[in-house]
Amino acid sequence: MIRIDDNSQVPIYQQIIEAIHHSILAGIYKPDHRLPSIRELAVKLKVNPNTIAKAYQEMSNEGLIYFKRGQGAYVSPKSSDELIQEAEMQITKRIQELVETAESMGISNSQLSKLFNSILEQSHPTISKNNQEVK
Amino acid sequence: MIRIDDNSQVPIYQQIIEAIHHSILAGIYKPDHRLPSIRELAVKLKVNPNTIAKAYQEMSNEGLIYFKRGQGAYVSPKSSDELIQEAEMQITKRIQELVETAESMGISNSQLSKLFNSILEQSHPTISKNNQEVK
Amino acid sequence: MIRIDDNSQVPIYQQIIEAIHHSILAGIYKPDHRLPSIRELAVKLKVNPNTIAKAYQEMSNEGLIYFKRGQGAYVSPKSSDELIQEAEMQITKRIQELVETAESMGISNSQLSKLFNSILEQSHPTISKNNQEVK
Amino acid sequence: MIRIDDNSQVPIYQQIIEAIHHSILAGIYKPDHRLPSIRELAVKLKVNPNTIAKAYQEMSNEGLIYFKRGQGAYVSPKSSDELIQEAEMQITKRIQELVETAESMGISNSQLSKLFNSILEQSHPTISKNNQEVK
DNA sequence: GTGGTCTAGACCACG
């Protein structure tokens, strides 16, 4: 389920966090669902257990998961709304950085907007079930 | 002119590269313009000369600047077109990453687009004024 | 395996690059083979780790080797053909320089050719023997 | 008469040495001929006088020229034969290095020979008067 | 353990 890209710039533990984060948002991991054990996942992903441990620890610090002593890690009963809100904040921050960078490089807002829209269109326009919900 | 953020995750030498890169793109440093000497800049930015040297060396490798023995570093007479093209490629790459991240977080393209446009509108509405100044 | 000449004009990090480059070309280091760690090699060659790091970094920039985070440096799976082609280009460049230098010194092409051939003949006549060994 | 390449890897003072060396071999500068003064040459070549001084100093150390106090630099009455012999020794050394490098890169002697001859043929086959001398 | 960044300070060649 989780794919690790060894050659990516992104640290492995980050890739794991993102993947689990994603799974929670997608509803694959529900609140109070038990996560795979560190060793189990380490074997499956062919990764050092320390790396998994670090990913779990960080998620625990963020309140995304919690540990039961001797029993493993569980998904926090955080509302999806909260998660979505956090995700939006992160994305917002990255967009702001992007706009600043473009500006300092002498790329105008209109150019940036053009680039952005063309890339957005290229990106798989497949629409998931959730997005087809009637509002 | 160059500001170093000591607490940033971005390495100091990278911050310097970006700052100079941007200065060149913005036309502040013209082709064959002499850059501040390594020691000079080191003192000014309160950074070790080795760190500046690393930044300059990397820019030299990229062909952004060139050295004259015993005389210092100079801006390459690379055509602005080339630099702009590079800048666009970099921005394009970052937008693609952004889109991917948003996707993996379960943020739909339409939401992302909305966020992007609202941030773009907020960004420095002063610029248009300045450009409208009568000389 | 790598010998450093402290008195050479050639920088230590360059000597290291050349030695490894040659080892790869000679097939001693195969693609995806792990290189000695920076610290390890530093101790072995009695050189500062920074110097080794600089050599590795440069080879990485050239695409000759690649790093796995936290795991070390590995030989790039660049095709041997590419490497051989590069080697020929380098040698070609050096021959051209040689010819130019000889010219500017007033040494005629025929003289140069004579010198070259006599040196070539002297060079290790043992090799042919070895290649003729019956296995 | 002397051309300086600012962008060359070769130090300027070396370029000057080579040029004068060449002039002497070509018979343009005869023994006990007076060389241009340091300042004069510096102005003509648009080079720092220190650089000219270094070139002259080095040639003096090699016995190629000699100084008369207060009068300037003069070509040594060294026989051309000696100069030619020195030139050959230098070239010989460089050829030996070339052969070693090629070898360590896995380029066979026959390949090297082929490369060498093809480059030699390409190099301006113009033959000067001196080379047309009857032996 | 791995490499990456940074500082401090030294010596060198070049102009």
Add this chain to the structure above:
DNA sequence: GTGGTCTAGACCACT
């Protein structure tokens, strides 16, 4: 004065 190389030693993130 300029940049280039090197050492010594520190702290960091990642596996």
